[in-house]
Amino acid sequence: MPSHHPRLVIFSGAGLSAESGLATFRGASGLWEGVSIRTVCDITTWEDNFDAVHDFYDARRVSGAKAGPNLAHRTIAEWEKMWPGRVVILTQNIDRLLETAGCTGVIKLHGDIRLLRCFDCGHQWEIDGPRYDRQGCPGCASNRVKPGVVFFGEAAPRYDDLHHVVAGLREVDTVVVVGTSGTVLPADQLFGNSRAYSVLVNLEPSRQMNEGLFSERHYGPATQELPKLTPLLRERMR
Numbered sequence: 470m471p472s473h474h475p476r477l478v479i480f481s482g483a484g485l486s487a488e489s490g491l492a493t494f495r496g497a498s499g500l501w502e503g504v505s506i507r508t509v510c511d512i513t514t515w516e517d518n519f520d521a522v523h524d525f526y527d528a529r530r531v532s533g534a535k536a537g538p539n540l541a542h543r544t545i546a547e548w549e550k551m552w553p554g555r556v557v558i559l560t561q562n563i564d565r566l567l568e569t570a571g572c573t574g575v576i577k578l579h580g581d582i583r584l585l586r587c588f589d590c591g592h593q594w595e596i597d598g599p600r601y602d603r604q605g606c607p608g609c610a611s612n613r614v615k616p617g618v619v620f621f622g623e624a625a626p627r628y629d630d631l632h633h634v635v636a637g638l639r640e641v642d643t644v645v646v647v648g649t650s651g652t653v654l655p656a657d658q659l660f661g662n663s664r665a666y667s668v669l670v671n672l673e674p675s676r677q678m679n680e681g682l683f684s685e686r687h688y689g690p691a692t693q694e695l696p697k698l699t700p701l702l703r704e705r706m707r
Contacts (some may be wrong), residue, residue: 474555475641475706478665479545480635480656481560481567484648484672488692489566491537512623515615516611523601526616528562529582530599538570541647541691544699546571552706557634561653563618578627578654584617593617638665643705645670645698647691651678658682666705670694 479608492501496673501509508518509525538546549556549572560567567575585601586593592608605612610678619625631654638644642665646656649671660667661682669683670691680686687694 473641475638475643476555476557476616477548477702477706478557478638478642478644478660479548479559480644480646480649480660481558481562482647482649482656483562484561484650485541485691486536486539486562486564486566487648487672488539488541488690491536491564491566492534506621510620512620515620516613522616523603525652526582526618527600530596533564533582534599534621536564536566538566539692541695542566542570542572544695548702549573549697555706559631559634561649576627576630578619578625578631580616580618582616582618585614586617586691587611588615589615616622635659635663638663640664640666642666643702644668644694645702646683647671647695650675668698668701670698671687 484489487493504525507514509515510520545558545567549558558567558572560575560577561579563577563580565581565583578658583595584593585596587606587608587613590606591610592606594607601614606614638660644660644663644665644667646660646667647670649656651657655678656669657678657680661669661679667683668685668687669680670687672690673688674680687697
């Protein structure tokens with residue numbers, strides 16, 4: 470891709486999938502579907518709560534199997550098709566709704582709920598159904614198997630990709646940040662402070678971010694607000 474071509478970066482959070490019926494959670498101290506995040510998403514305690522952890526993610530897969538991509542997911546997929554090779558999709562979401570909508574090459578910053586990973590040998594595999602059968606690792610037979618989701622306190626390998634993208638942003642590039650409160654990753658500092666033209670789309674203002682750093686701010690459901698951005702993006706991606 471010629472370096473002078475404008476690029477589009479999408480950075481999405483749980484709010485993108487909320488209209489598909491998937492629950493959001495707010496930060497490390499909050500509740501996710503009524504369960505403490507510290508119980509089911511903490512690398513220092515997950516083994517102590519082994520059954521609760523797997524029961525929780527089993528239930529998330531069951532509910533996720535009933536969810537389909539919404540217009541916001543499909544809009545992002547359309548943008549990717551409109552400007553092939555020039556759209557980067559970064560998501561904090563662990564569902565596959567972007568992929569189901571037709572997106573390719575999605576960078577999943579926090580892992581994938583459809584995967585399991587062995588804590589001992591590192592082997593990773595896709596679960597057959599919604600529930601983990603507790604059979605241990607097929608690679609080394611270890612029982613230290615965790616969901617393929619990045620827990621609090623755990624290294625997130627794909628953050629290297631995130632920081633590489635941020636470091637490469639230019640004035641001709643556009644970033645659309647959608648559906649994130651900024652609690653886990655500071656989207657305002659990452660993108661609002663960048664050289665790119667930055668657009669924030671959230672259901673409502675977030676106290677966690679300095680939203681004045683963004684070039685534009687739009688509040689409302691993602692399914693309504695994202696399609697409205699297509700004319701702006703057509704102009705900026707020329």
